[in-house]
Amino acid sequence: xxxxxxxxxxxxxxxxxxxxxxxxxxxxxxxxxxxxxxxxxxxxxxxxxxxxxxxxxxxxxxxxxxxxxxxxxxxxxxxxxxxxxxxxxxxxxxxxxxxxxxxxxxxxxxxxxxxxxxxxxxxxxxxxxxxxxxxxxxxxxxxxxxxxxxxxxxxxxxxxxxxxxxxxxxxxxxxxxxxxxxxxxxxxxxxxxxxxxxxxxxxxxxxxxxxxxxxxxxxxxxxxxxxxxxxxxxxxxxxxxxxxxxxxxxxxxxxxxxxxxx
Amino acid sequence: xxxxxxxxxxxxxxxxxxxxxxxxxxxxxxxxxxxxxxxxxxxxxxxxxxxxxxxxxxxxxxxxxxxxxxxxxxxxxxxxxxxxxxxxxxxxxxxxxxxxxxxxxxxxxxxxxxxxxxxxxxxxxxxxxxxxxxxxxxxxxxxxxxxxxxxxxxxx
Numbered sequence: 001x002x003x004x005x006x007x008x009x010x011x012x013x014x015x016x017x018x019x020x021x022x023x024x025x026x027x028x029x030x031x032x033x034x035x036x037x038x039x040x041x042x043x044x045x046x047x048x049x050x051x052x053x054x055x056x057x058x059x060x061x062x063x064x065x066x067x068x069x070x071x072x073x074x075x076x077x078x079x080x081x082x083x084x085x086x087x088x089x090x091x092x093x094x095x096x097x098x099x100x101x102x103x104x105x106x107x108x109x110x111x112x113x114x115x116x117x118x119x120x121x122x123x124x125x126x127x128x129x130x131x132x133x134x135x136x137x138x139x140x141x142x143x144x145x146x147x148x149x150x151x152x153x154x155x156x157x158x159x160x161x162x163x164x165x166x167x168x169x170x171x172x173x174x175x176x177x178x179x180x181x182x183x184x185x186x187x188x189x190x191x192x193x194x195x196x197x198x199x200x201x202x203x204x205x206x207x208x209x210x211x212x213x214x215x216x217x218x219x220x221x222x223x224x225x226x227x228x229x230x231x232x233x234x235x236x237x238x239x240x241x242x243x244x245x246x247x248x249x250x251x252x253x254x255x256x257x258x259x260x261x262x
Numbered sequence: 263x264x265x266x267x268x269x270x271x272x273x274x275x276x277x278x279x280x281x282x283x284x285x286x287x288x289x290x291x292x293x294x295x296x297x298x299x300x301x302x303x304x305x306x307x308x309x310x311x312x313x314x315x316x317x318x319x320x321x322x323x324x325x326x327x328x329x330x331x332x333x334x335x336x337x338x339x340x341x342x343x344x345x346x347x348x349x350x351x352x353x354x355x356x357x358x359x360x361x362x363x364x365x366x367x368x369x370x371x372x373x374x375x376x377x378x379x380x381x382x383x384x385x386x387x388x389x390x391x392x393x394x395x396x397x398x399x400x401x402x403x404x405x406x407x408x409x410x411x412x413x414x415x416x417x418x
Contacts, residue, residue, distance in 0.1 A: 162286065
């Protein structure tokens with residue numbers, strides 16, 4: 001009986017430890033970002049990987065999301081004879097909610113998992129230990145650039161998603177269902193205020209940070225995971241955890257920011 | 263042909279983001295970039311339902327915004343500041359009225375042109391005003407007035 005209690009206690013103990021490690025990881029990265037030397041080129045490389053190479057996926061996702069949102073809203077609004085609200089409805093739902101969230105989920109799946117697996121493999125093949133032996137700071141060398149790139153790339157991707165979504169909504173509303181071109185565009189202009197754009201922007205910056213933070217930290221601290229997980233199995237387990245954790249935290253943060261900024 | 267460098271792709275990506283952001287913020291979000299306007303005030307018995315940043319319509323076109331709504335404790339009236347574009351000249355006897363865009367729509371300020379020669383200057387007050395019309399009040403007025411007149415009550 002005391003064994004079970006000890007086990008439970010140990011479990012929570014290590015959970016709190018893990019939270020502390022993640023927090024310290026973020027502080028270390030932010031400290032490196034705030035103090036020179038910050039090398040720009042690794043950041044550019046990471047923006048290329050996280051951002052530029054995700055653009056097609058994100059734009060495609062945005063296009064279809066905008067189309068399906070317009071389809072659903074049209075079907076509902078036409079019953080009330082309020083099709084003139086279509087533009088506002090599509091734009092508001094895209095810019096406030098769907099843009100930041102779906103982009104963050106796409107980035108988690110495409111870049112977040114890759115970041116976690118890459119760092120995890122560096123950890124199990126002892127490359128990180130090698131760096132430390134040579135006196136190279138792993139945070140400055142490859143972790144901080146990833147975090148900075150996430151903070152820049154995810155907002156840009158979100159904006160591309162929003163624009164693609166508005167075009168998709170225009171295609172379904174105006175071209176397929178024959179809503180007036182001016183009605184749709186006027187709805188976009190009238191429905192959106194600076195507040196909505198700012199909310200989407202804040203959300204996407206926070207999401208970018210969260211994704212890279214969780215995915216990088218999970219891979220980096222692979223060796224602290226439960227025993228027997230070191231090796232390829234450990235990488236796969238830690239990557240799954242990282243994707244789940246960052247997706248859930250994105251949705252949680254989405255609600256939190258939404259309720260704070262509305 | 264030179265191979266396209268990472269820097270070029272990233273630059274393109276960031277520029278696309280910046281341009282998109284400017285479009286969202288300025289064109290759709292309505293961040294006004296140095297719009298030339300002047301302020302007029304108007305007093306209403308009731309500004310119920312009117313919000314800051316509501317539109318001001320001239321001839322049915324949304325040209326200005328409501329910049330502030332205050333309560334004047336002396337006269338017990340609502341004082342509303344209206345930002346009007348500089349090239350729109352409002353006559354002294356113009357009428358400012360609070361209207362709603364539909365049964366469930368928001369409120370806006372409608373300015374009906376007057377016929378006077380004198381043009382209002384910045385800071386002046388529009389003297390002729392009409393307060394917001396509450397649909398609920400109209401309905402209740404209709405119901406109670408008709409029952410007071412002794413018309414047959416449909417429930418009896």
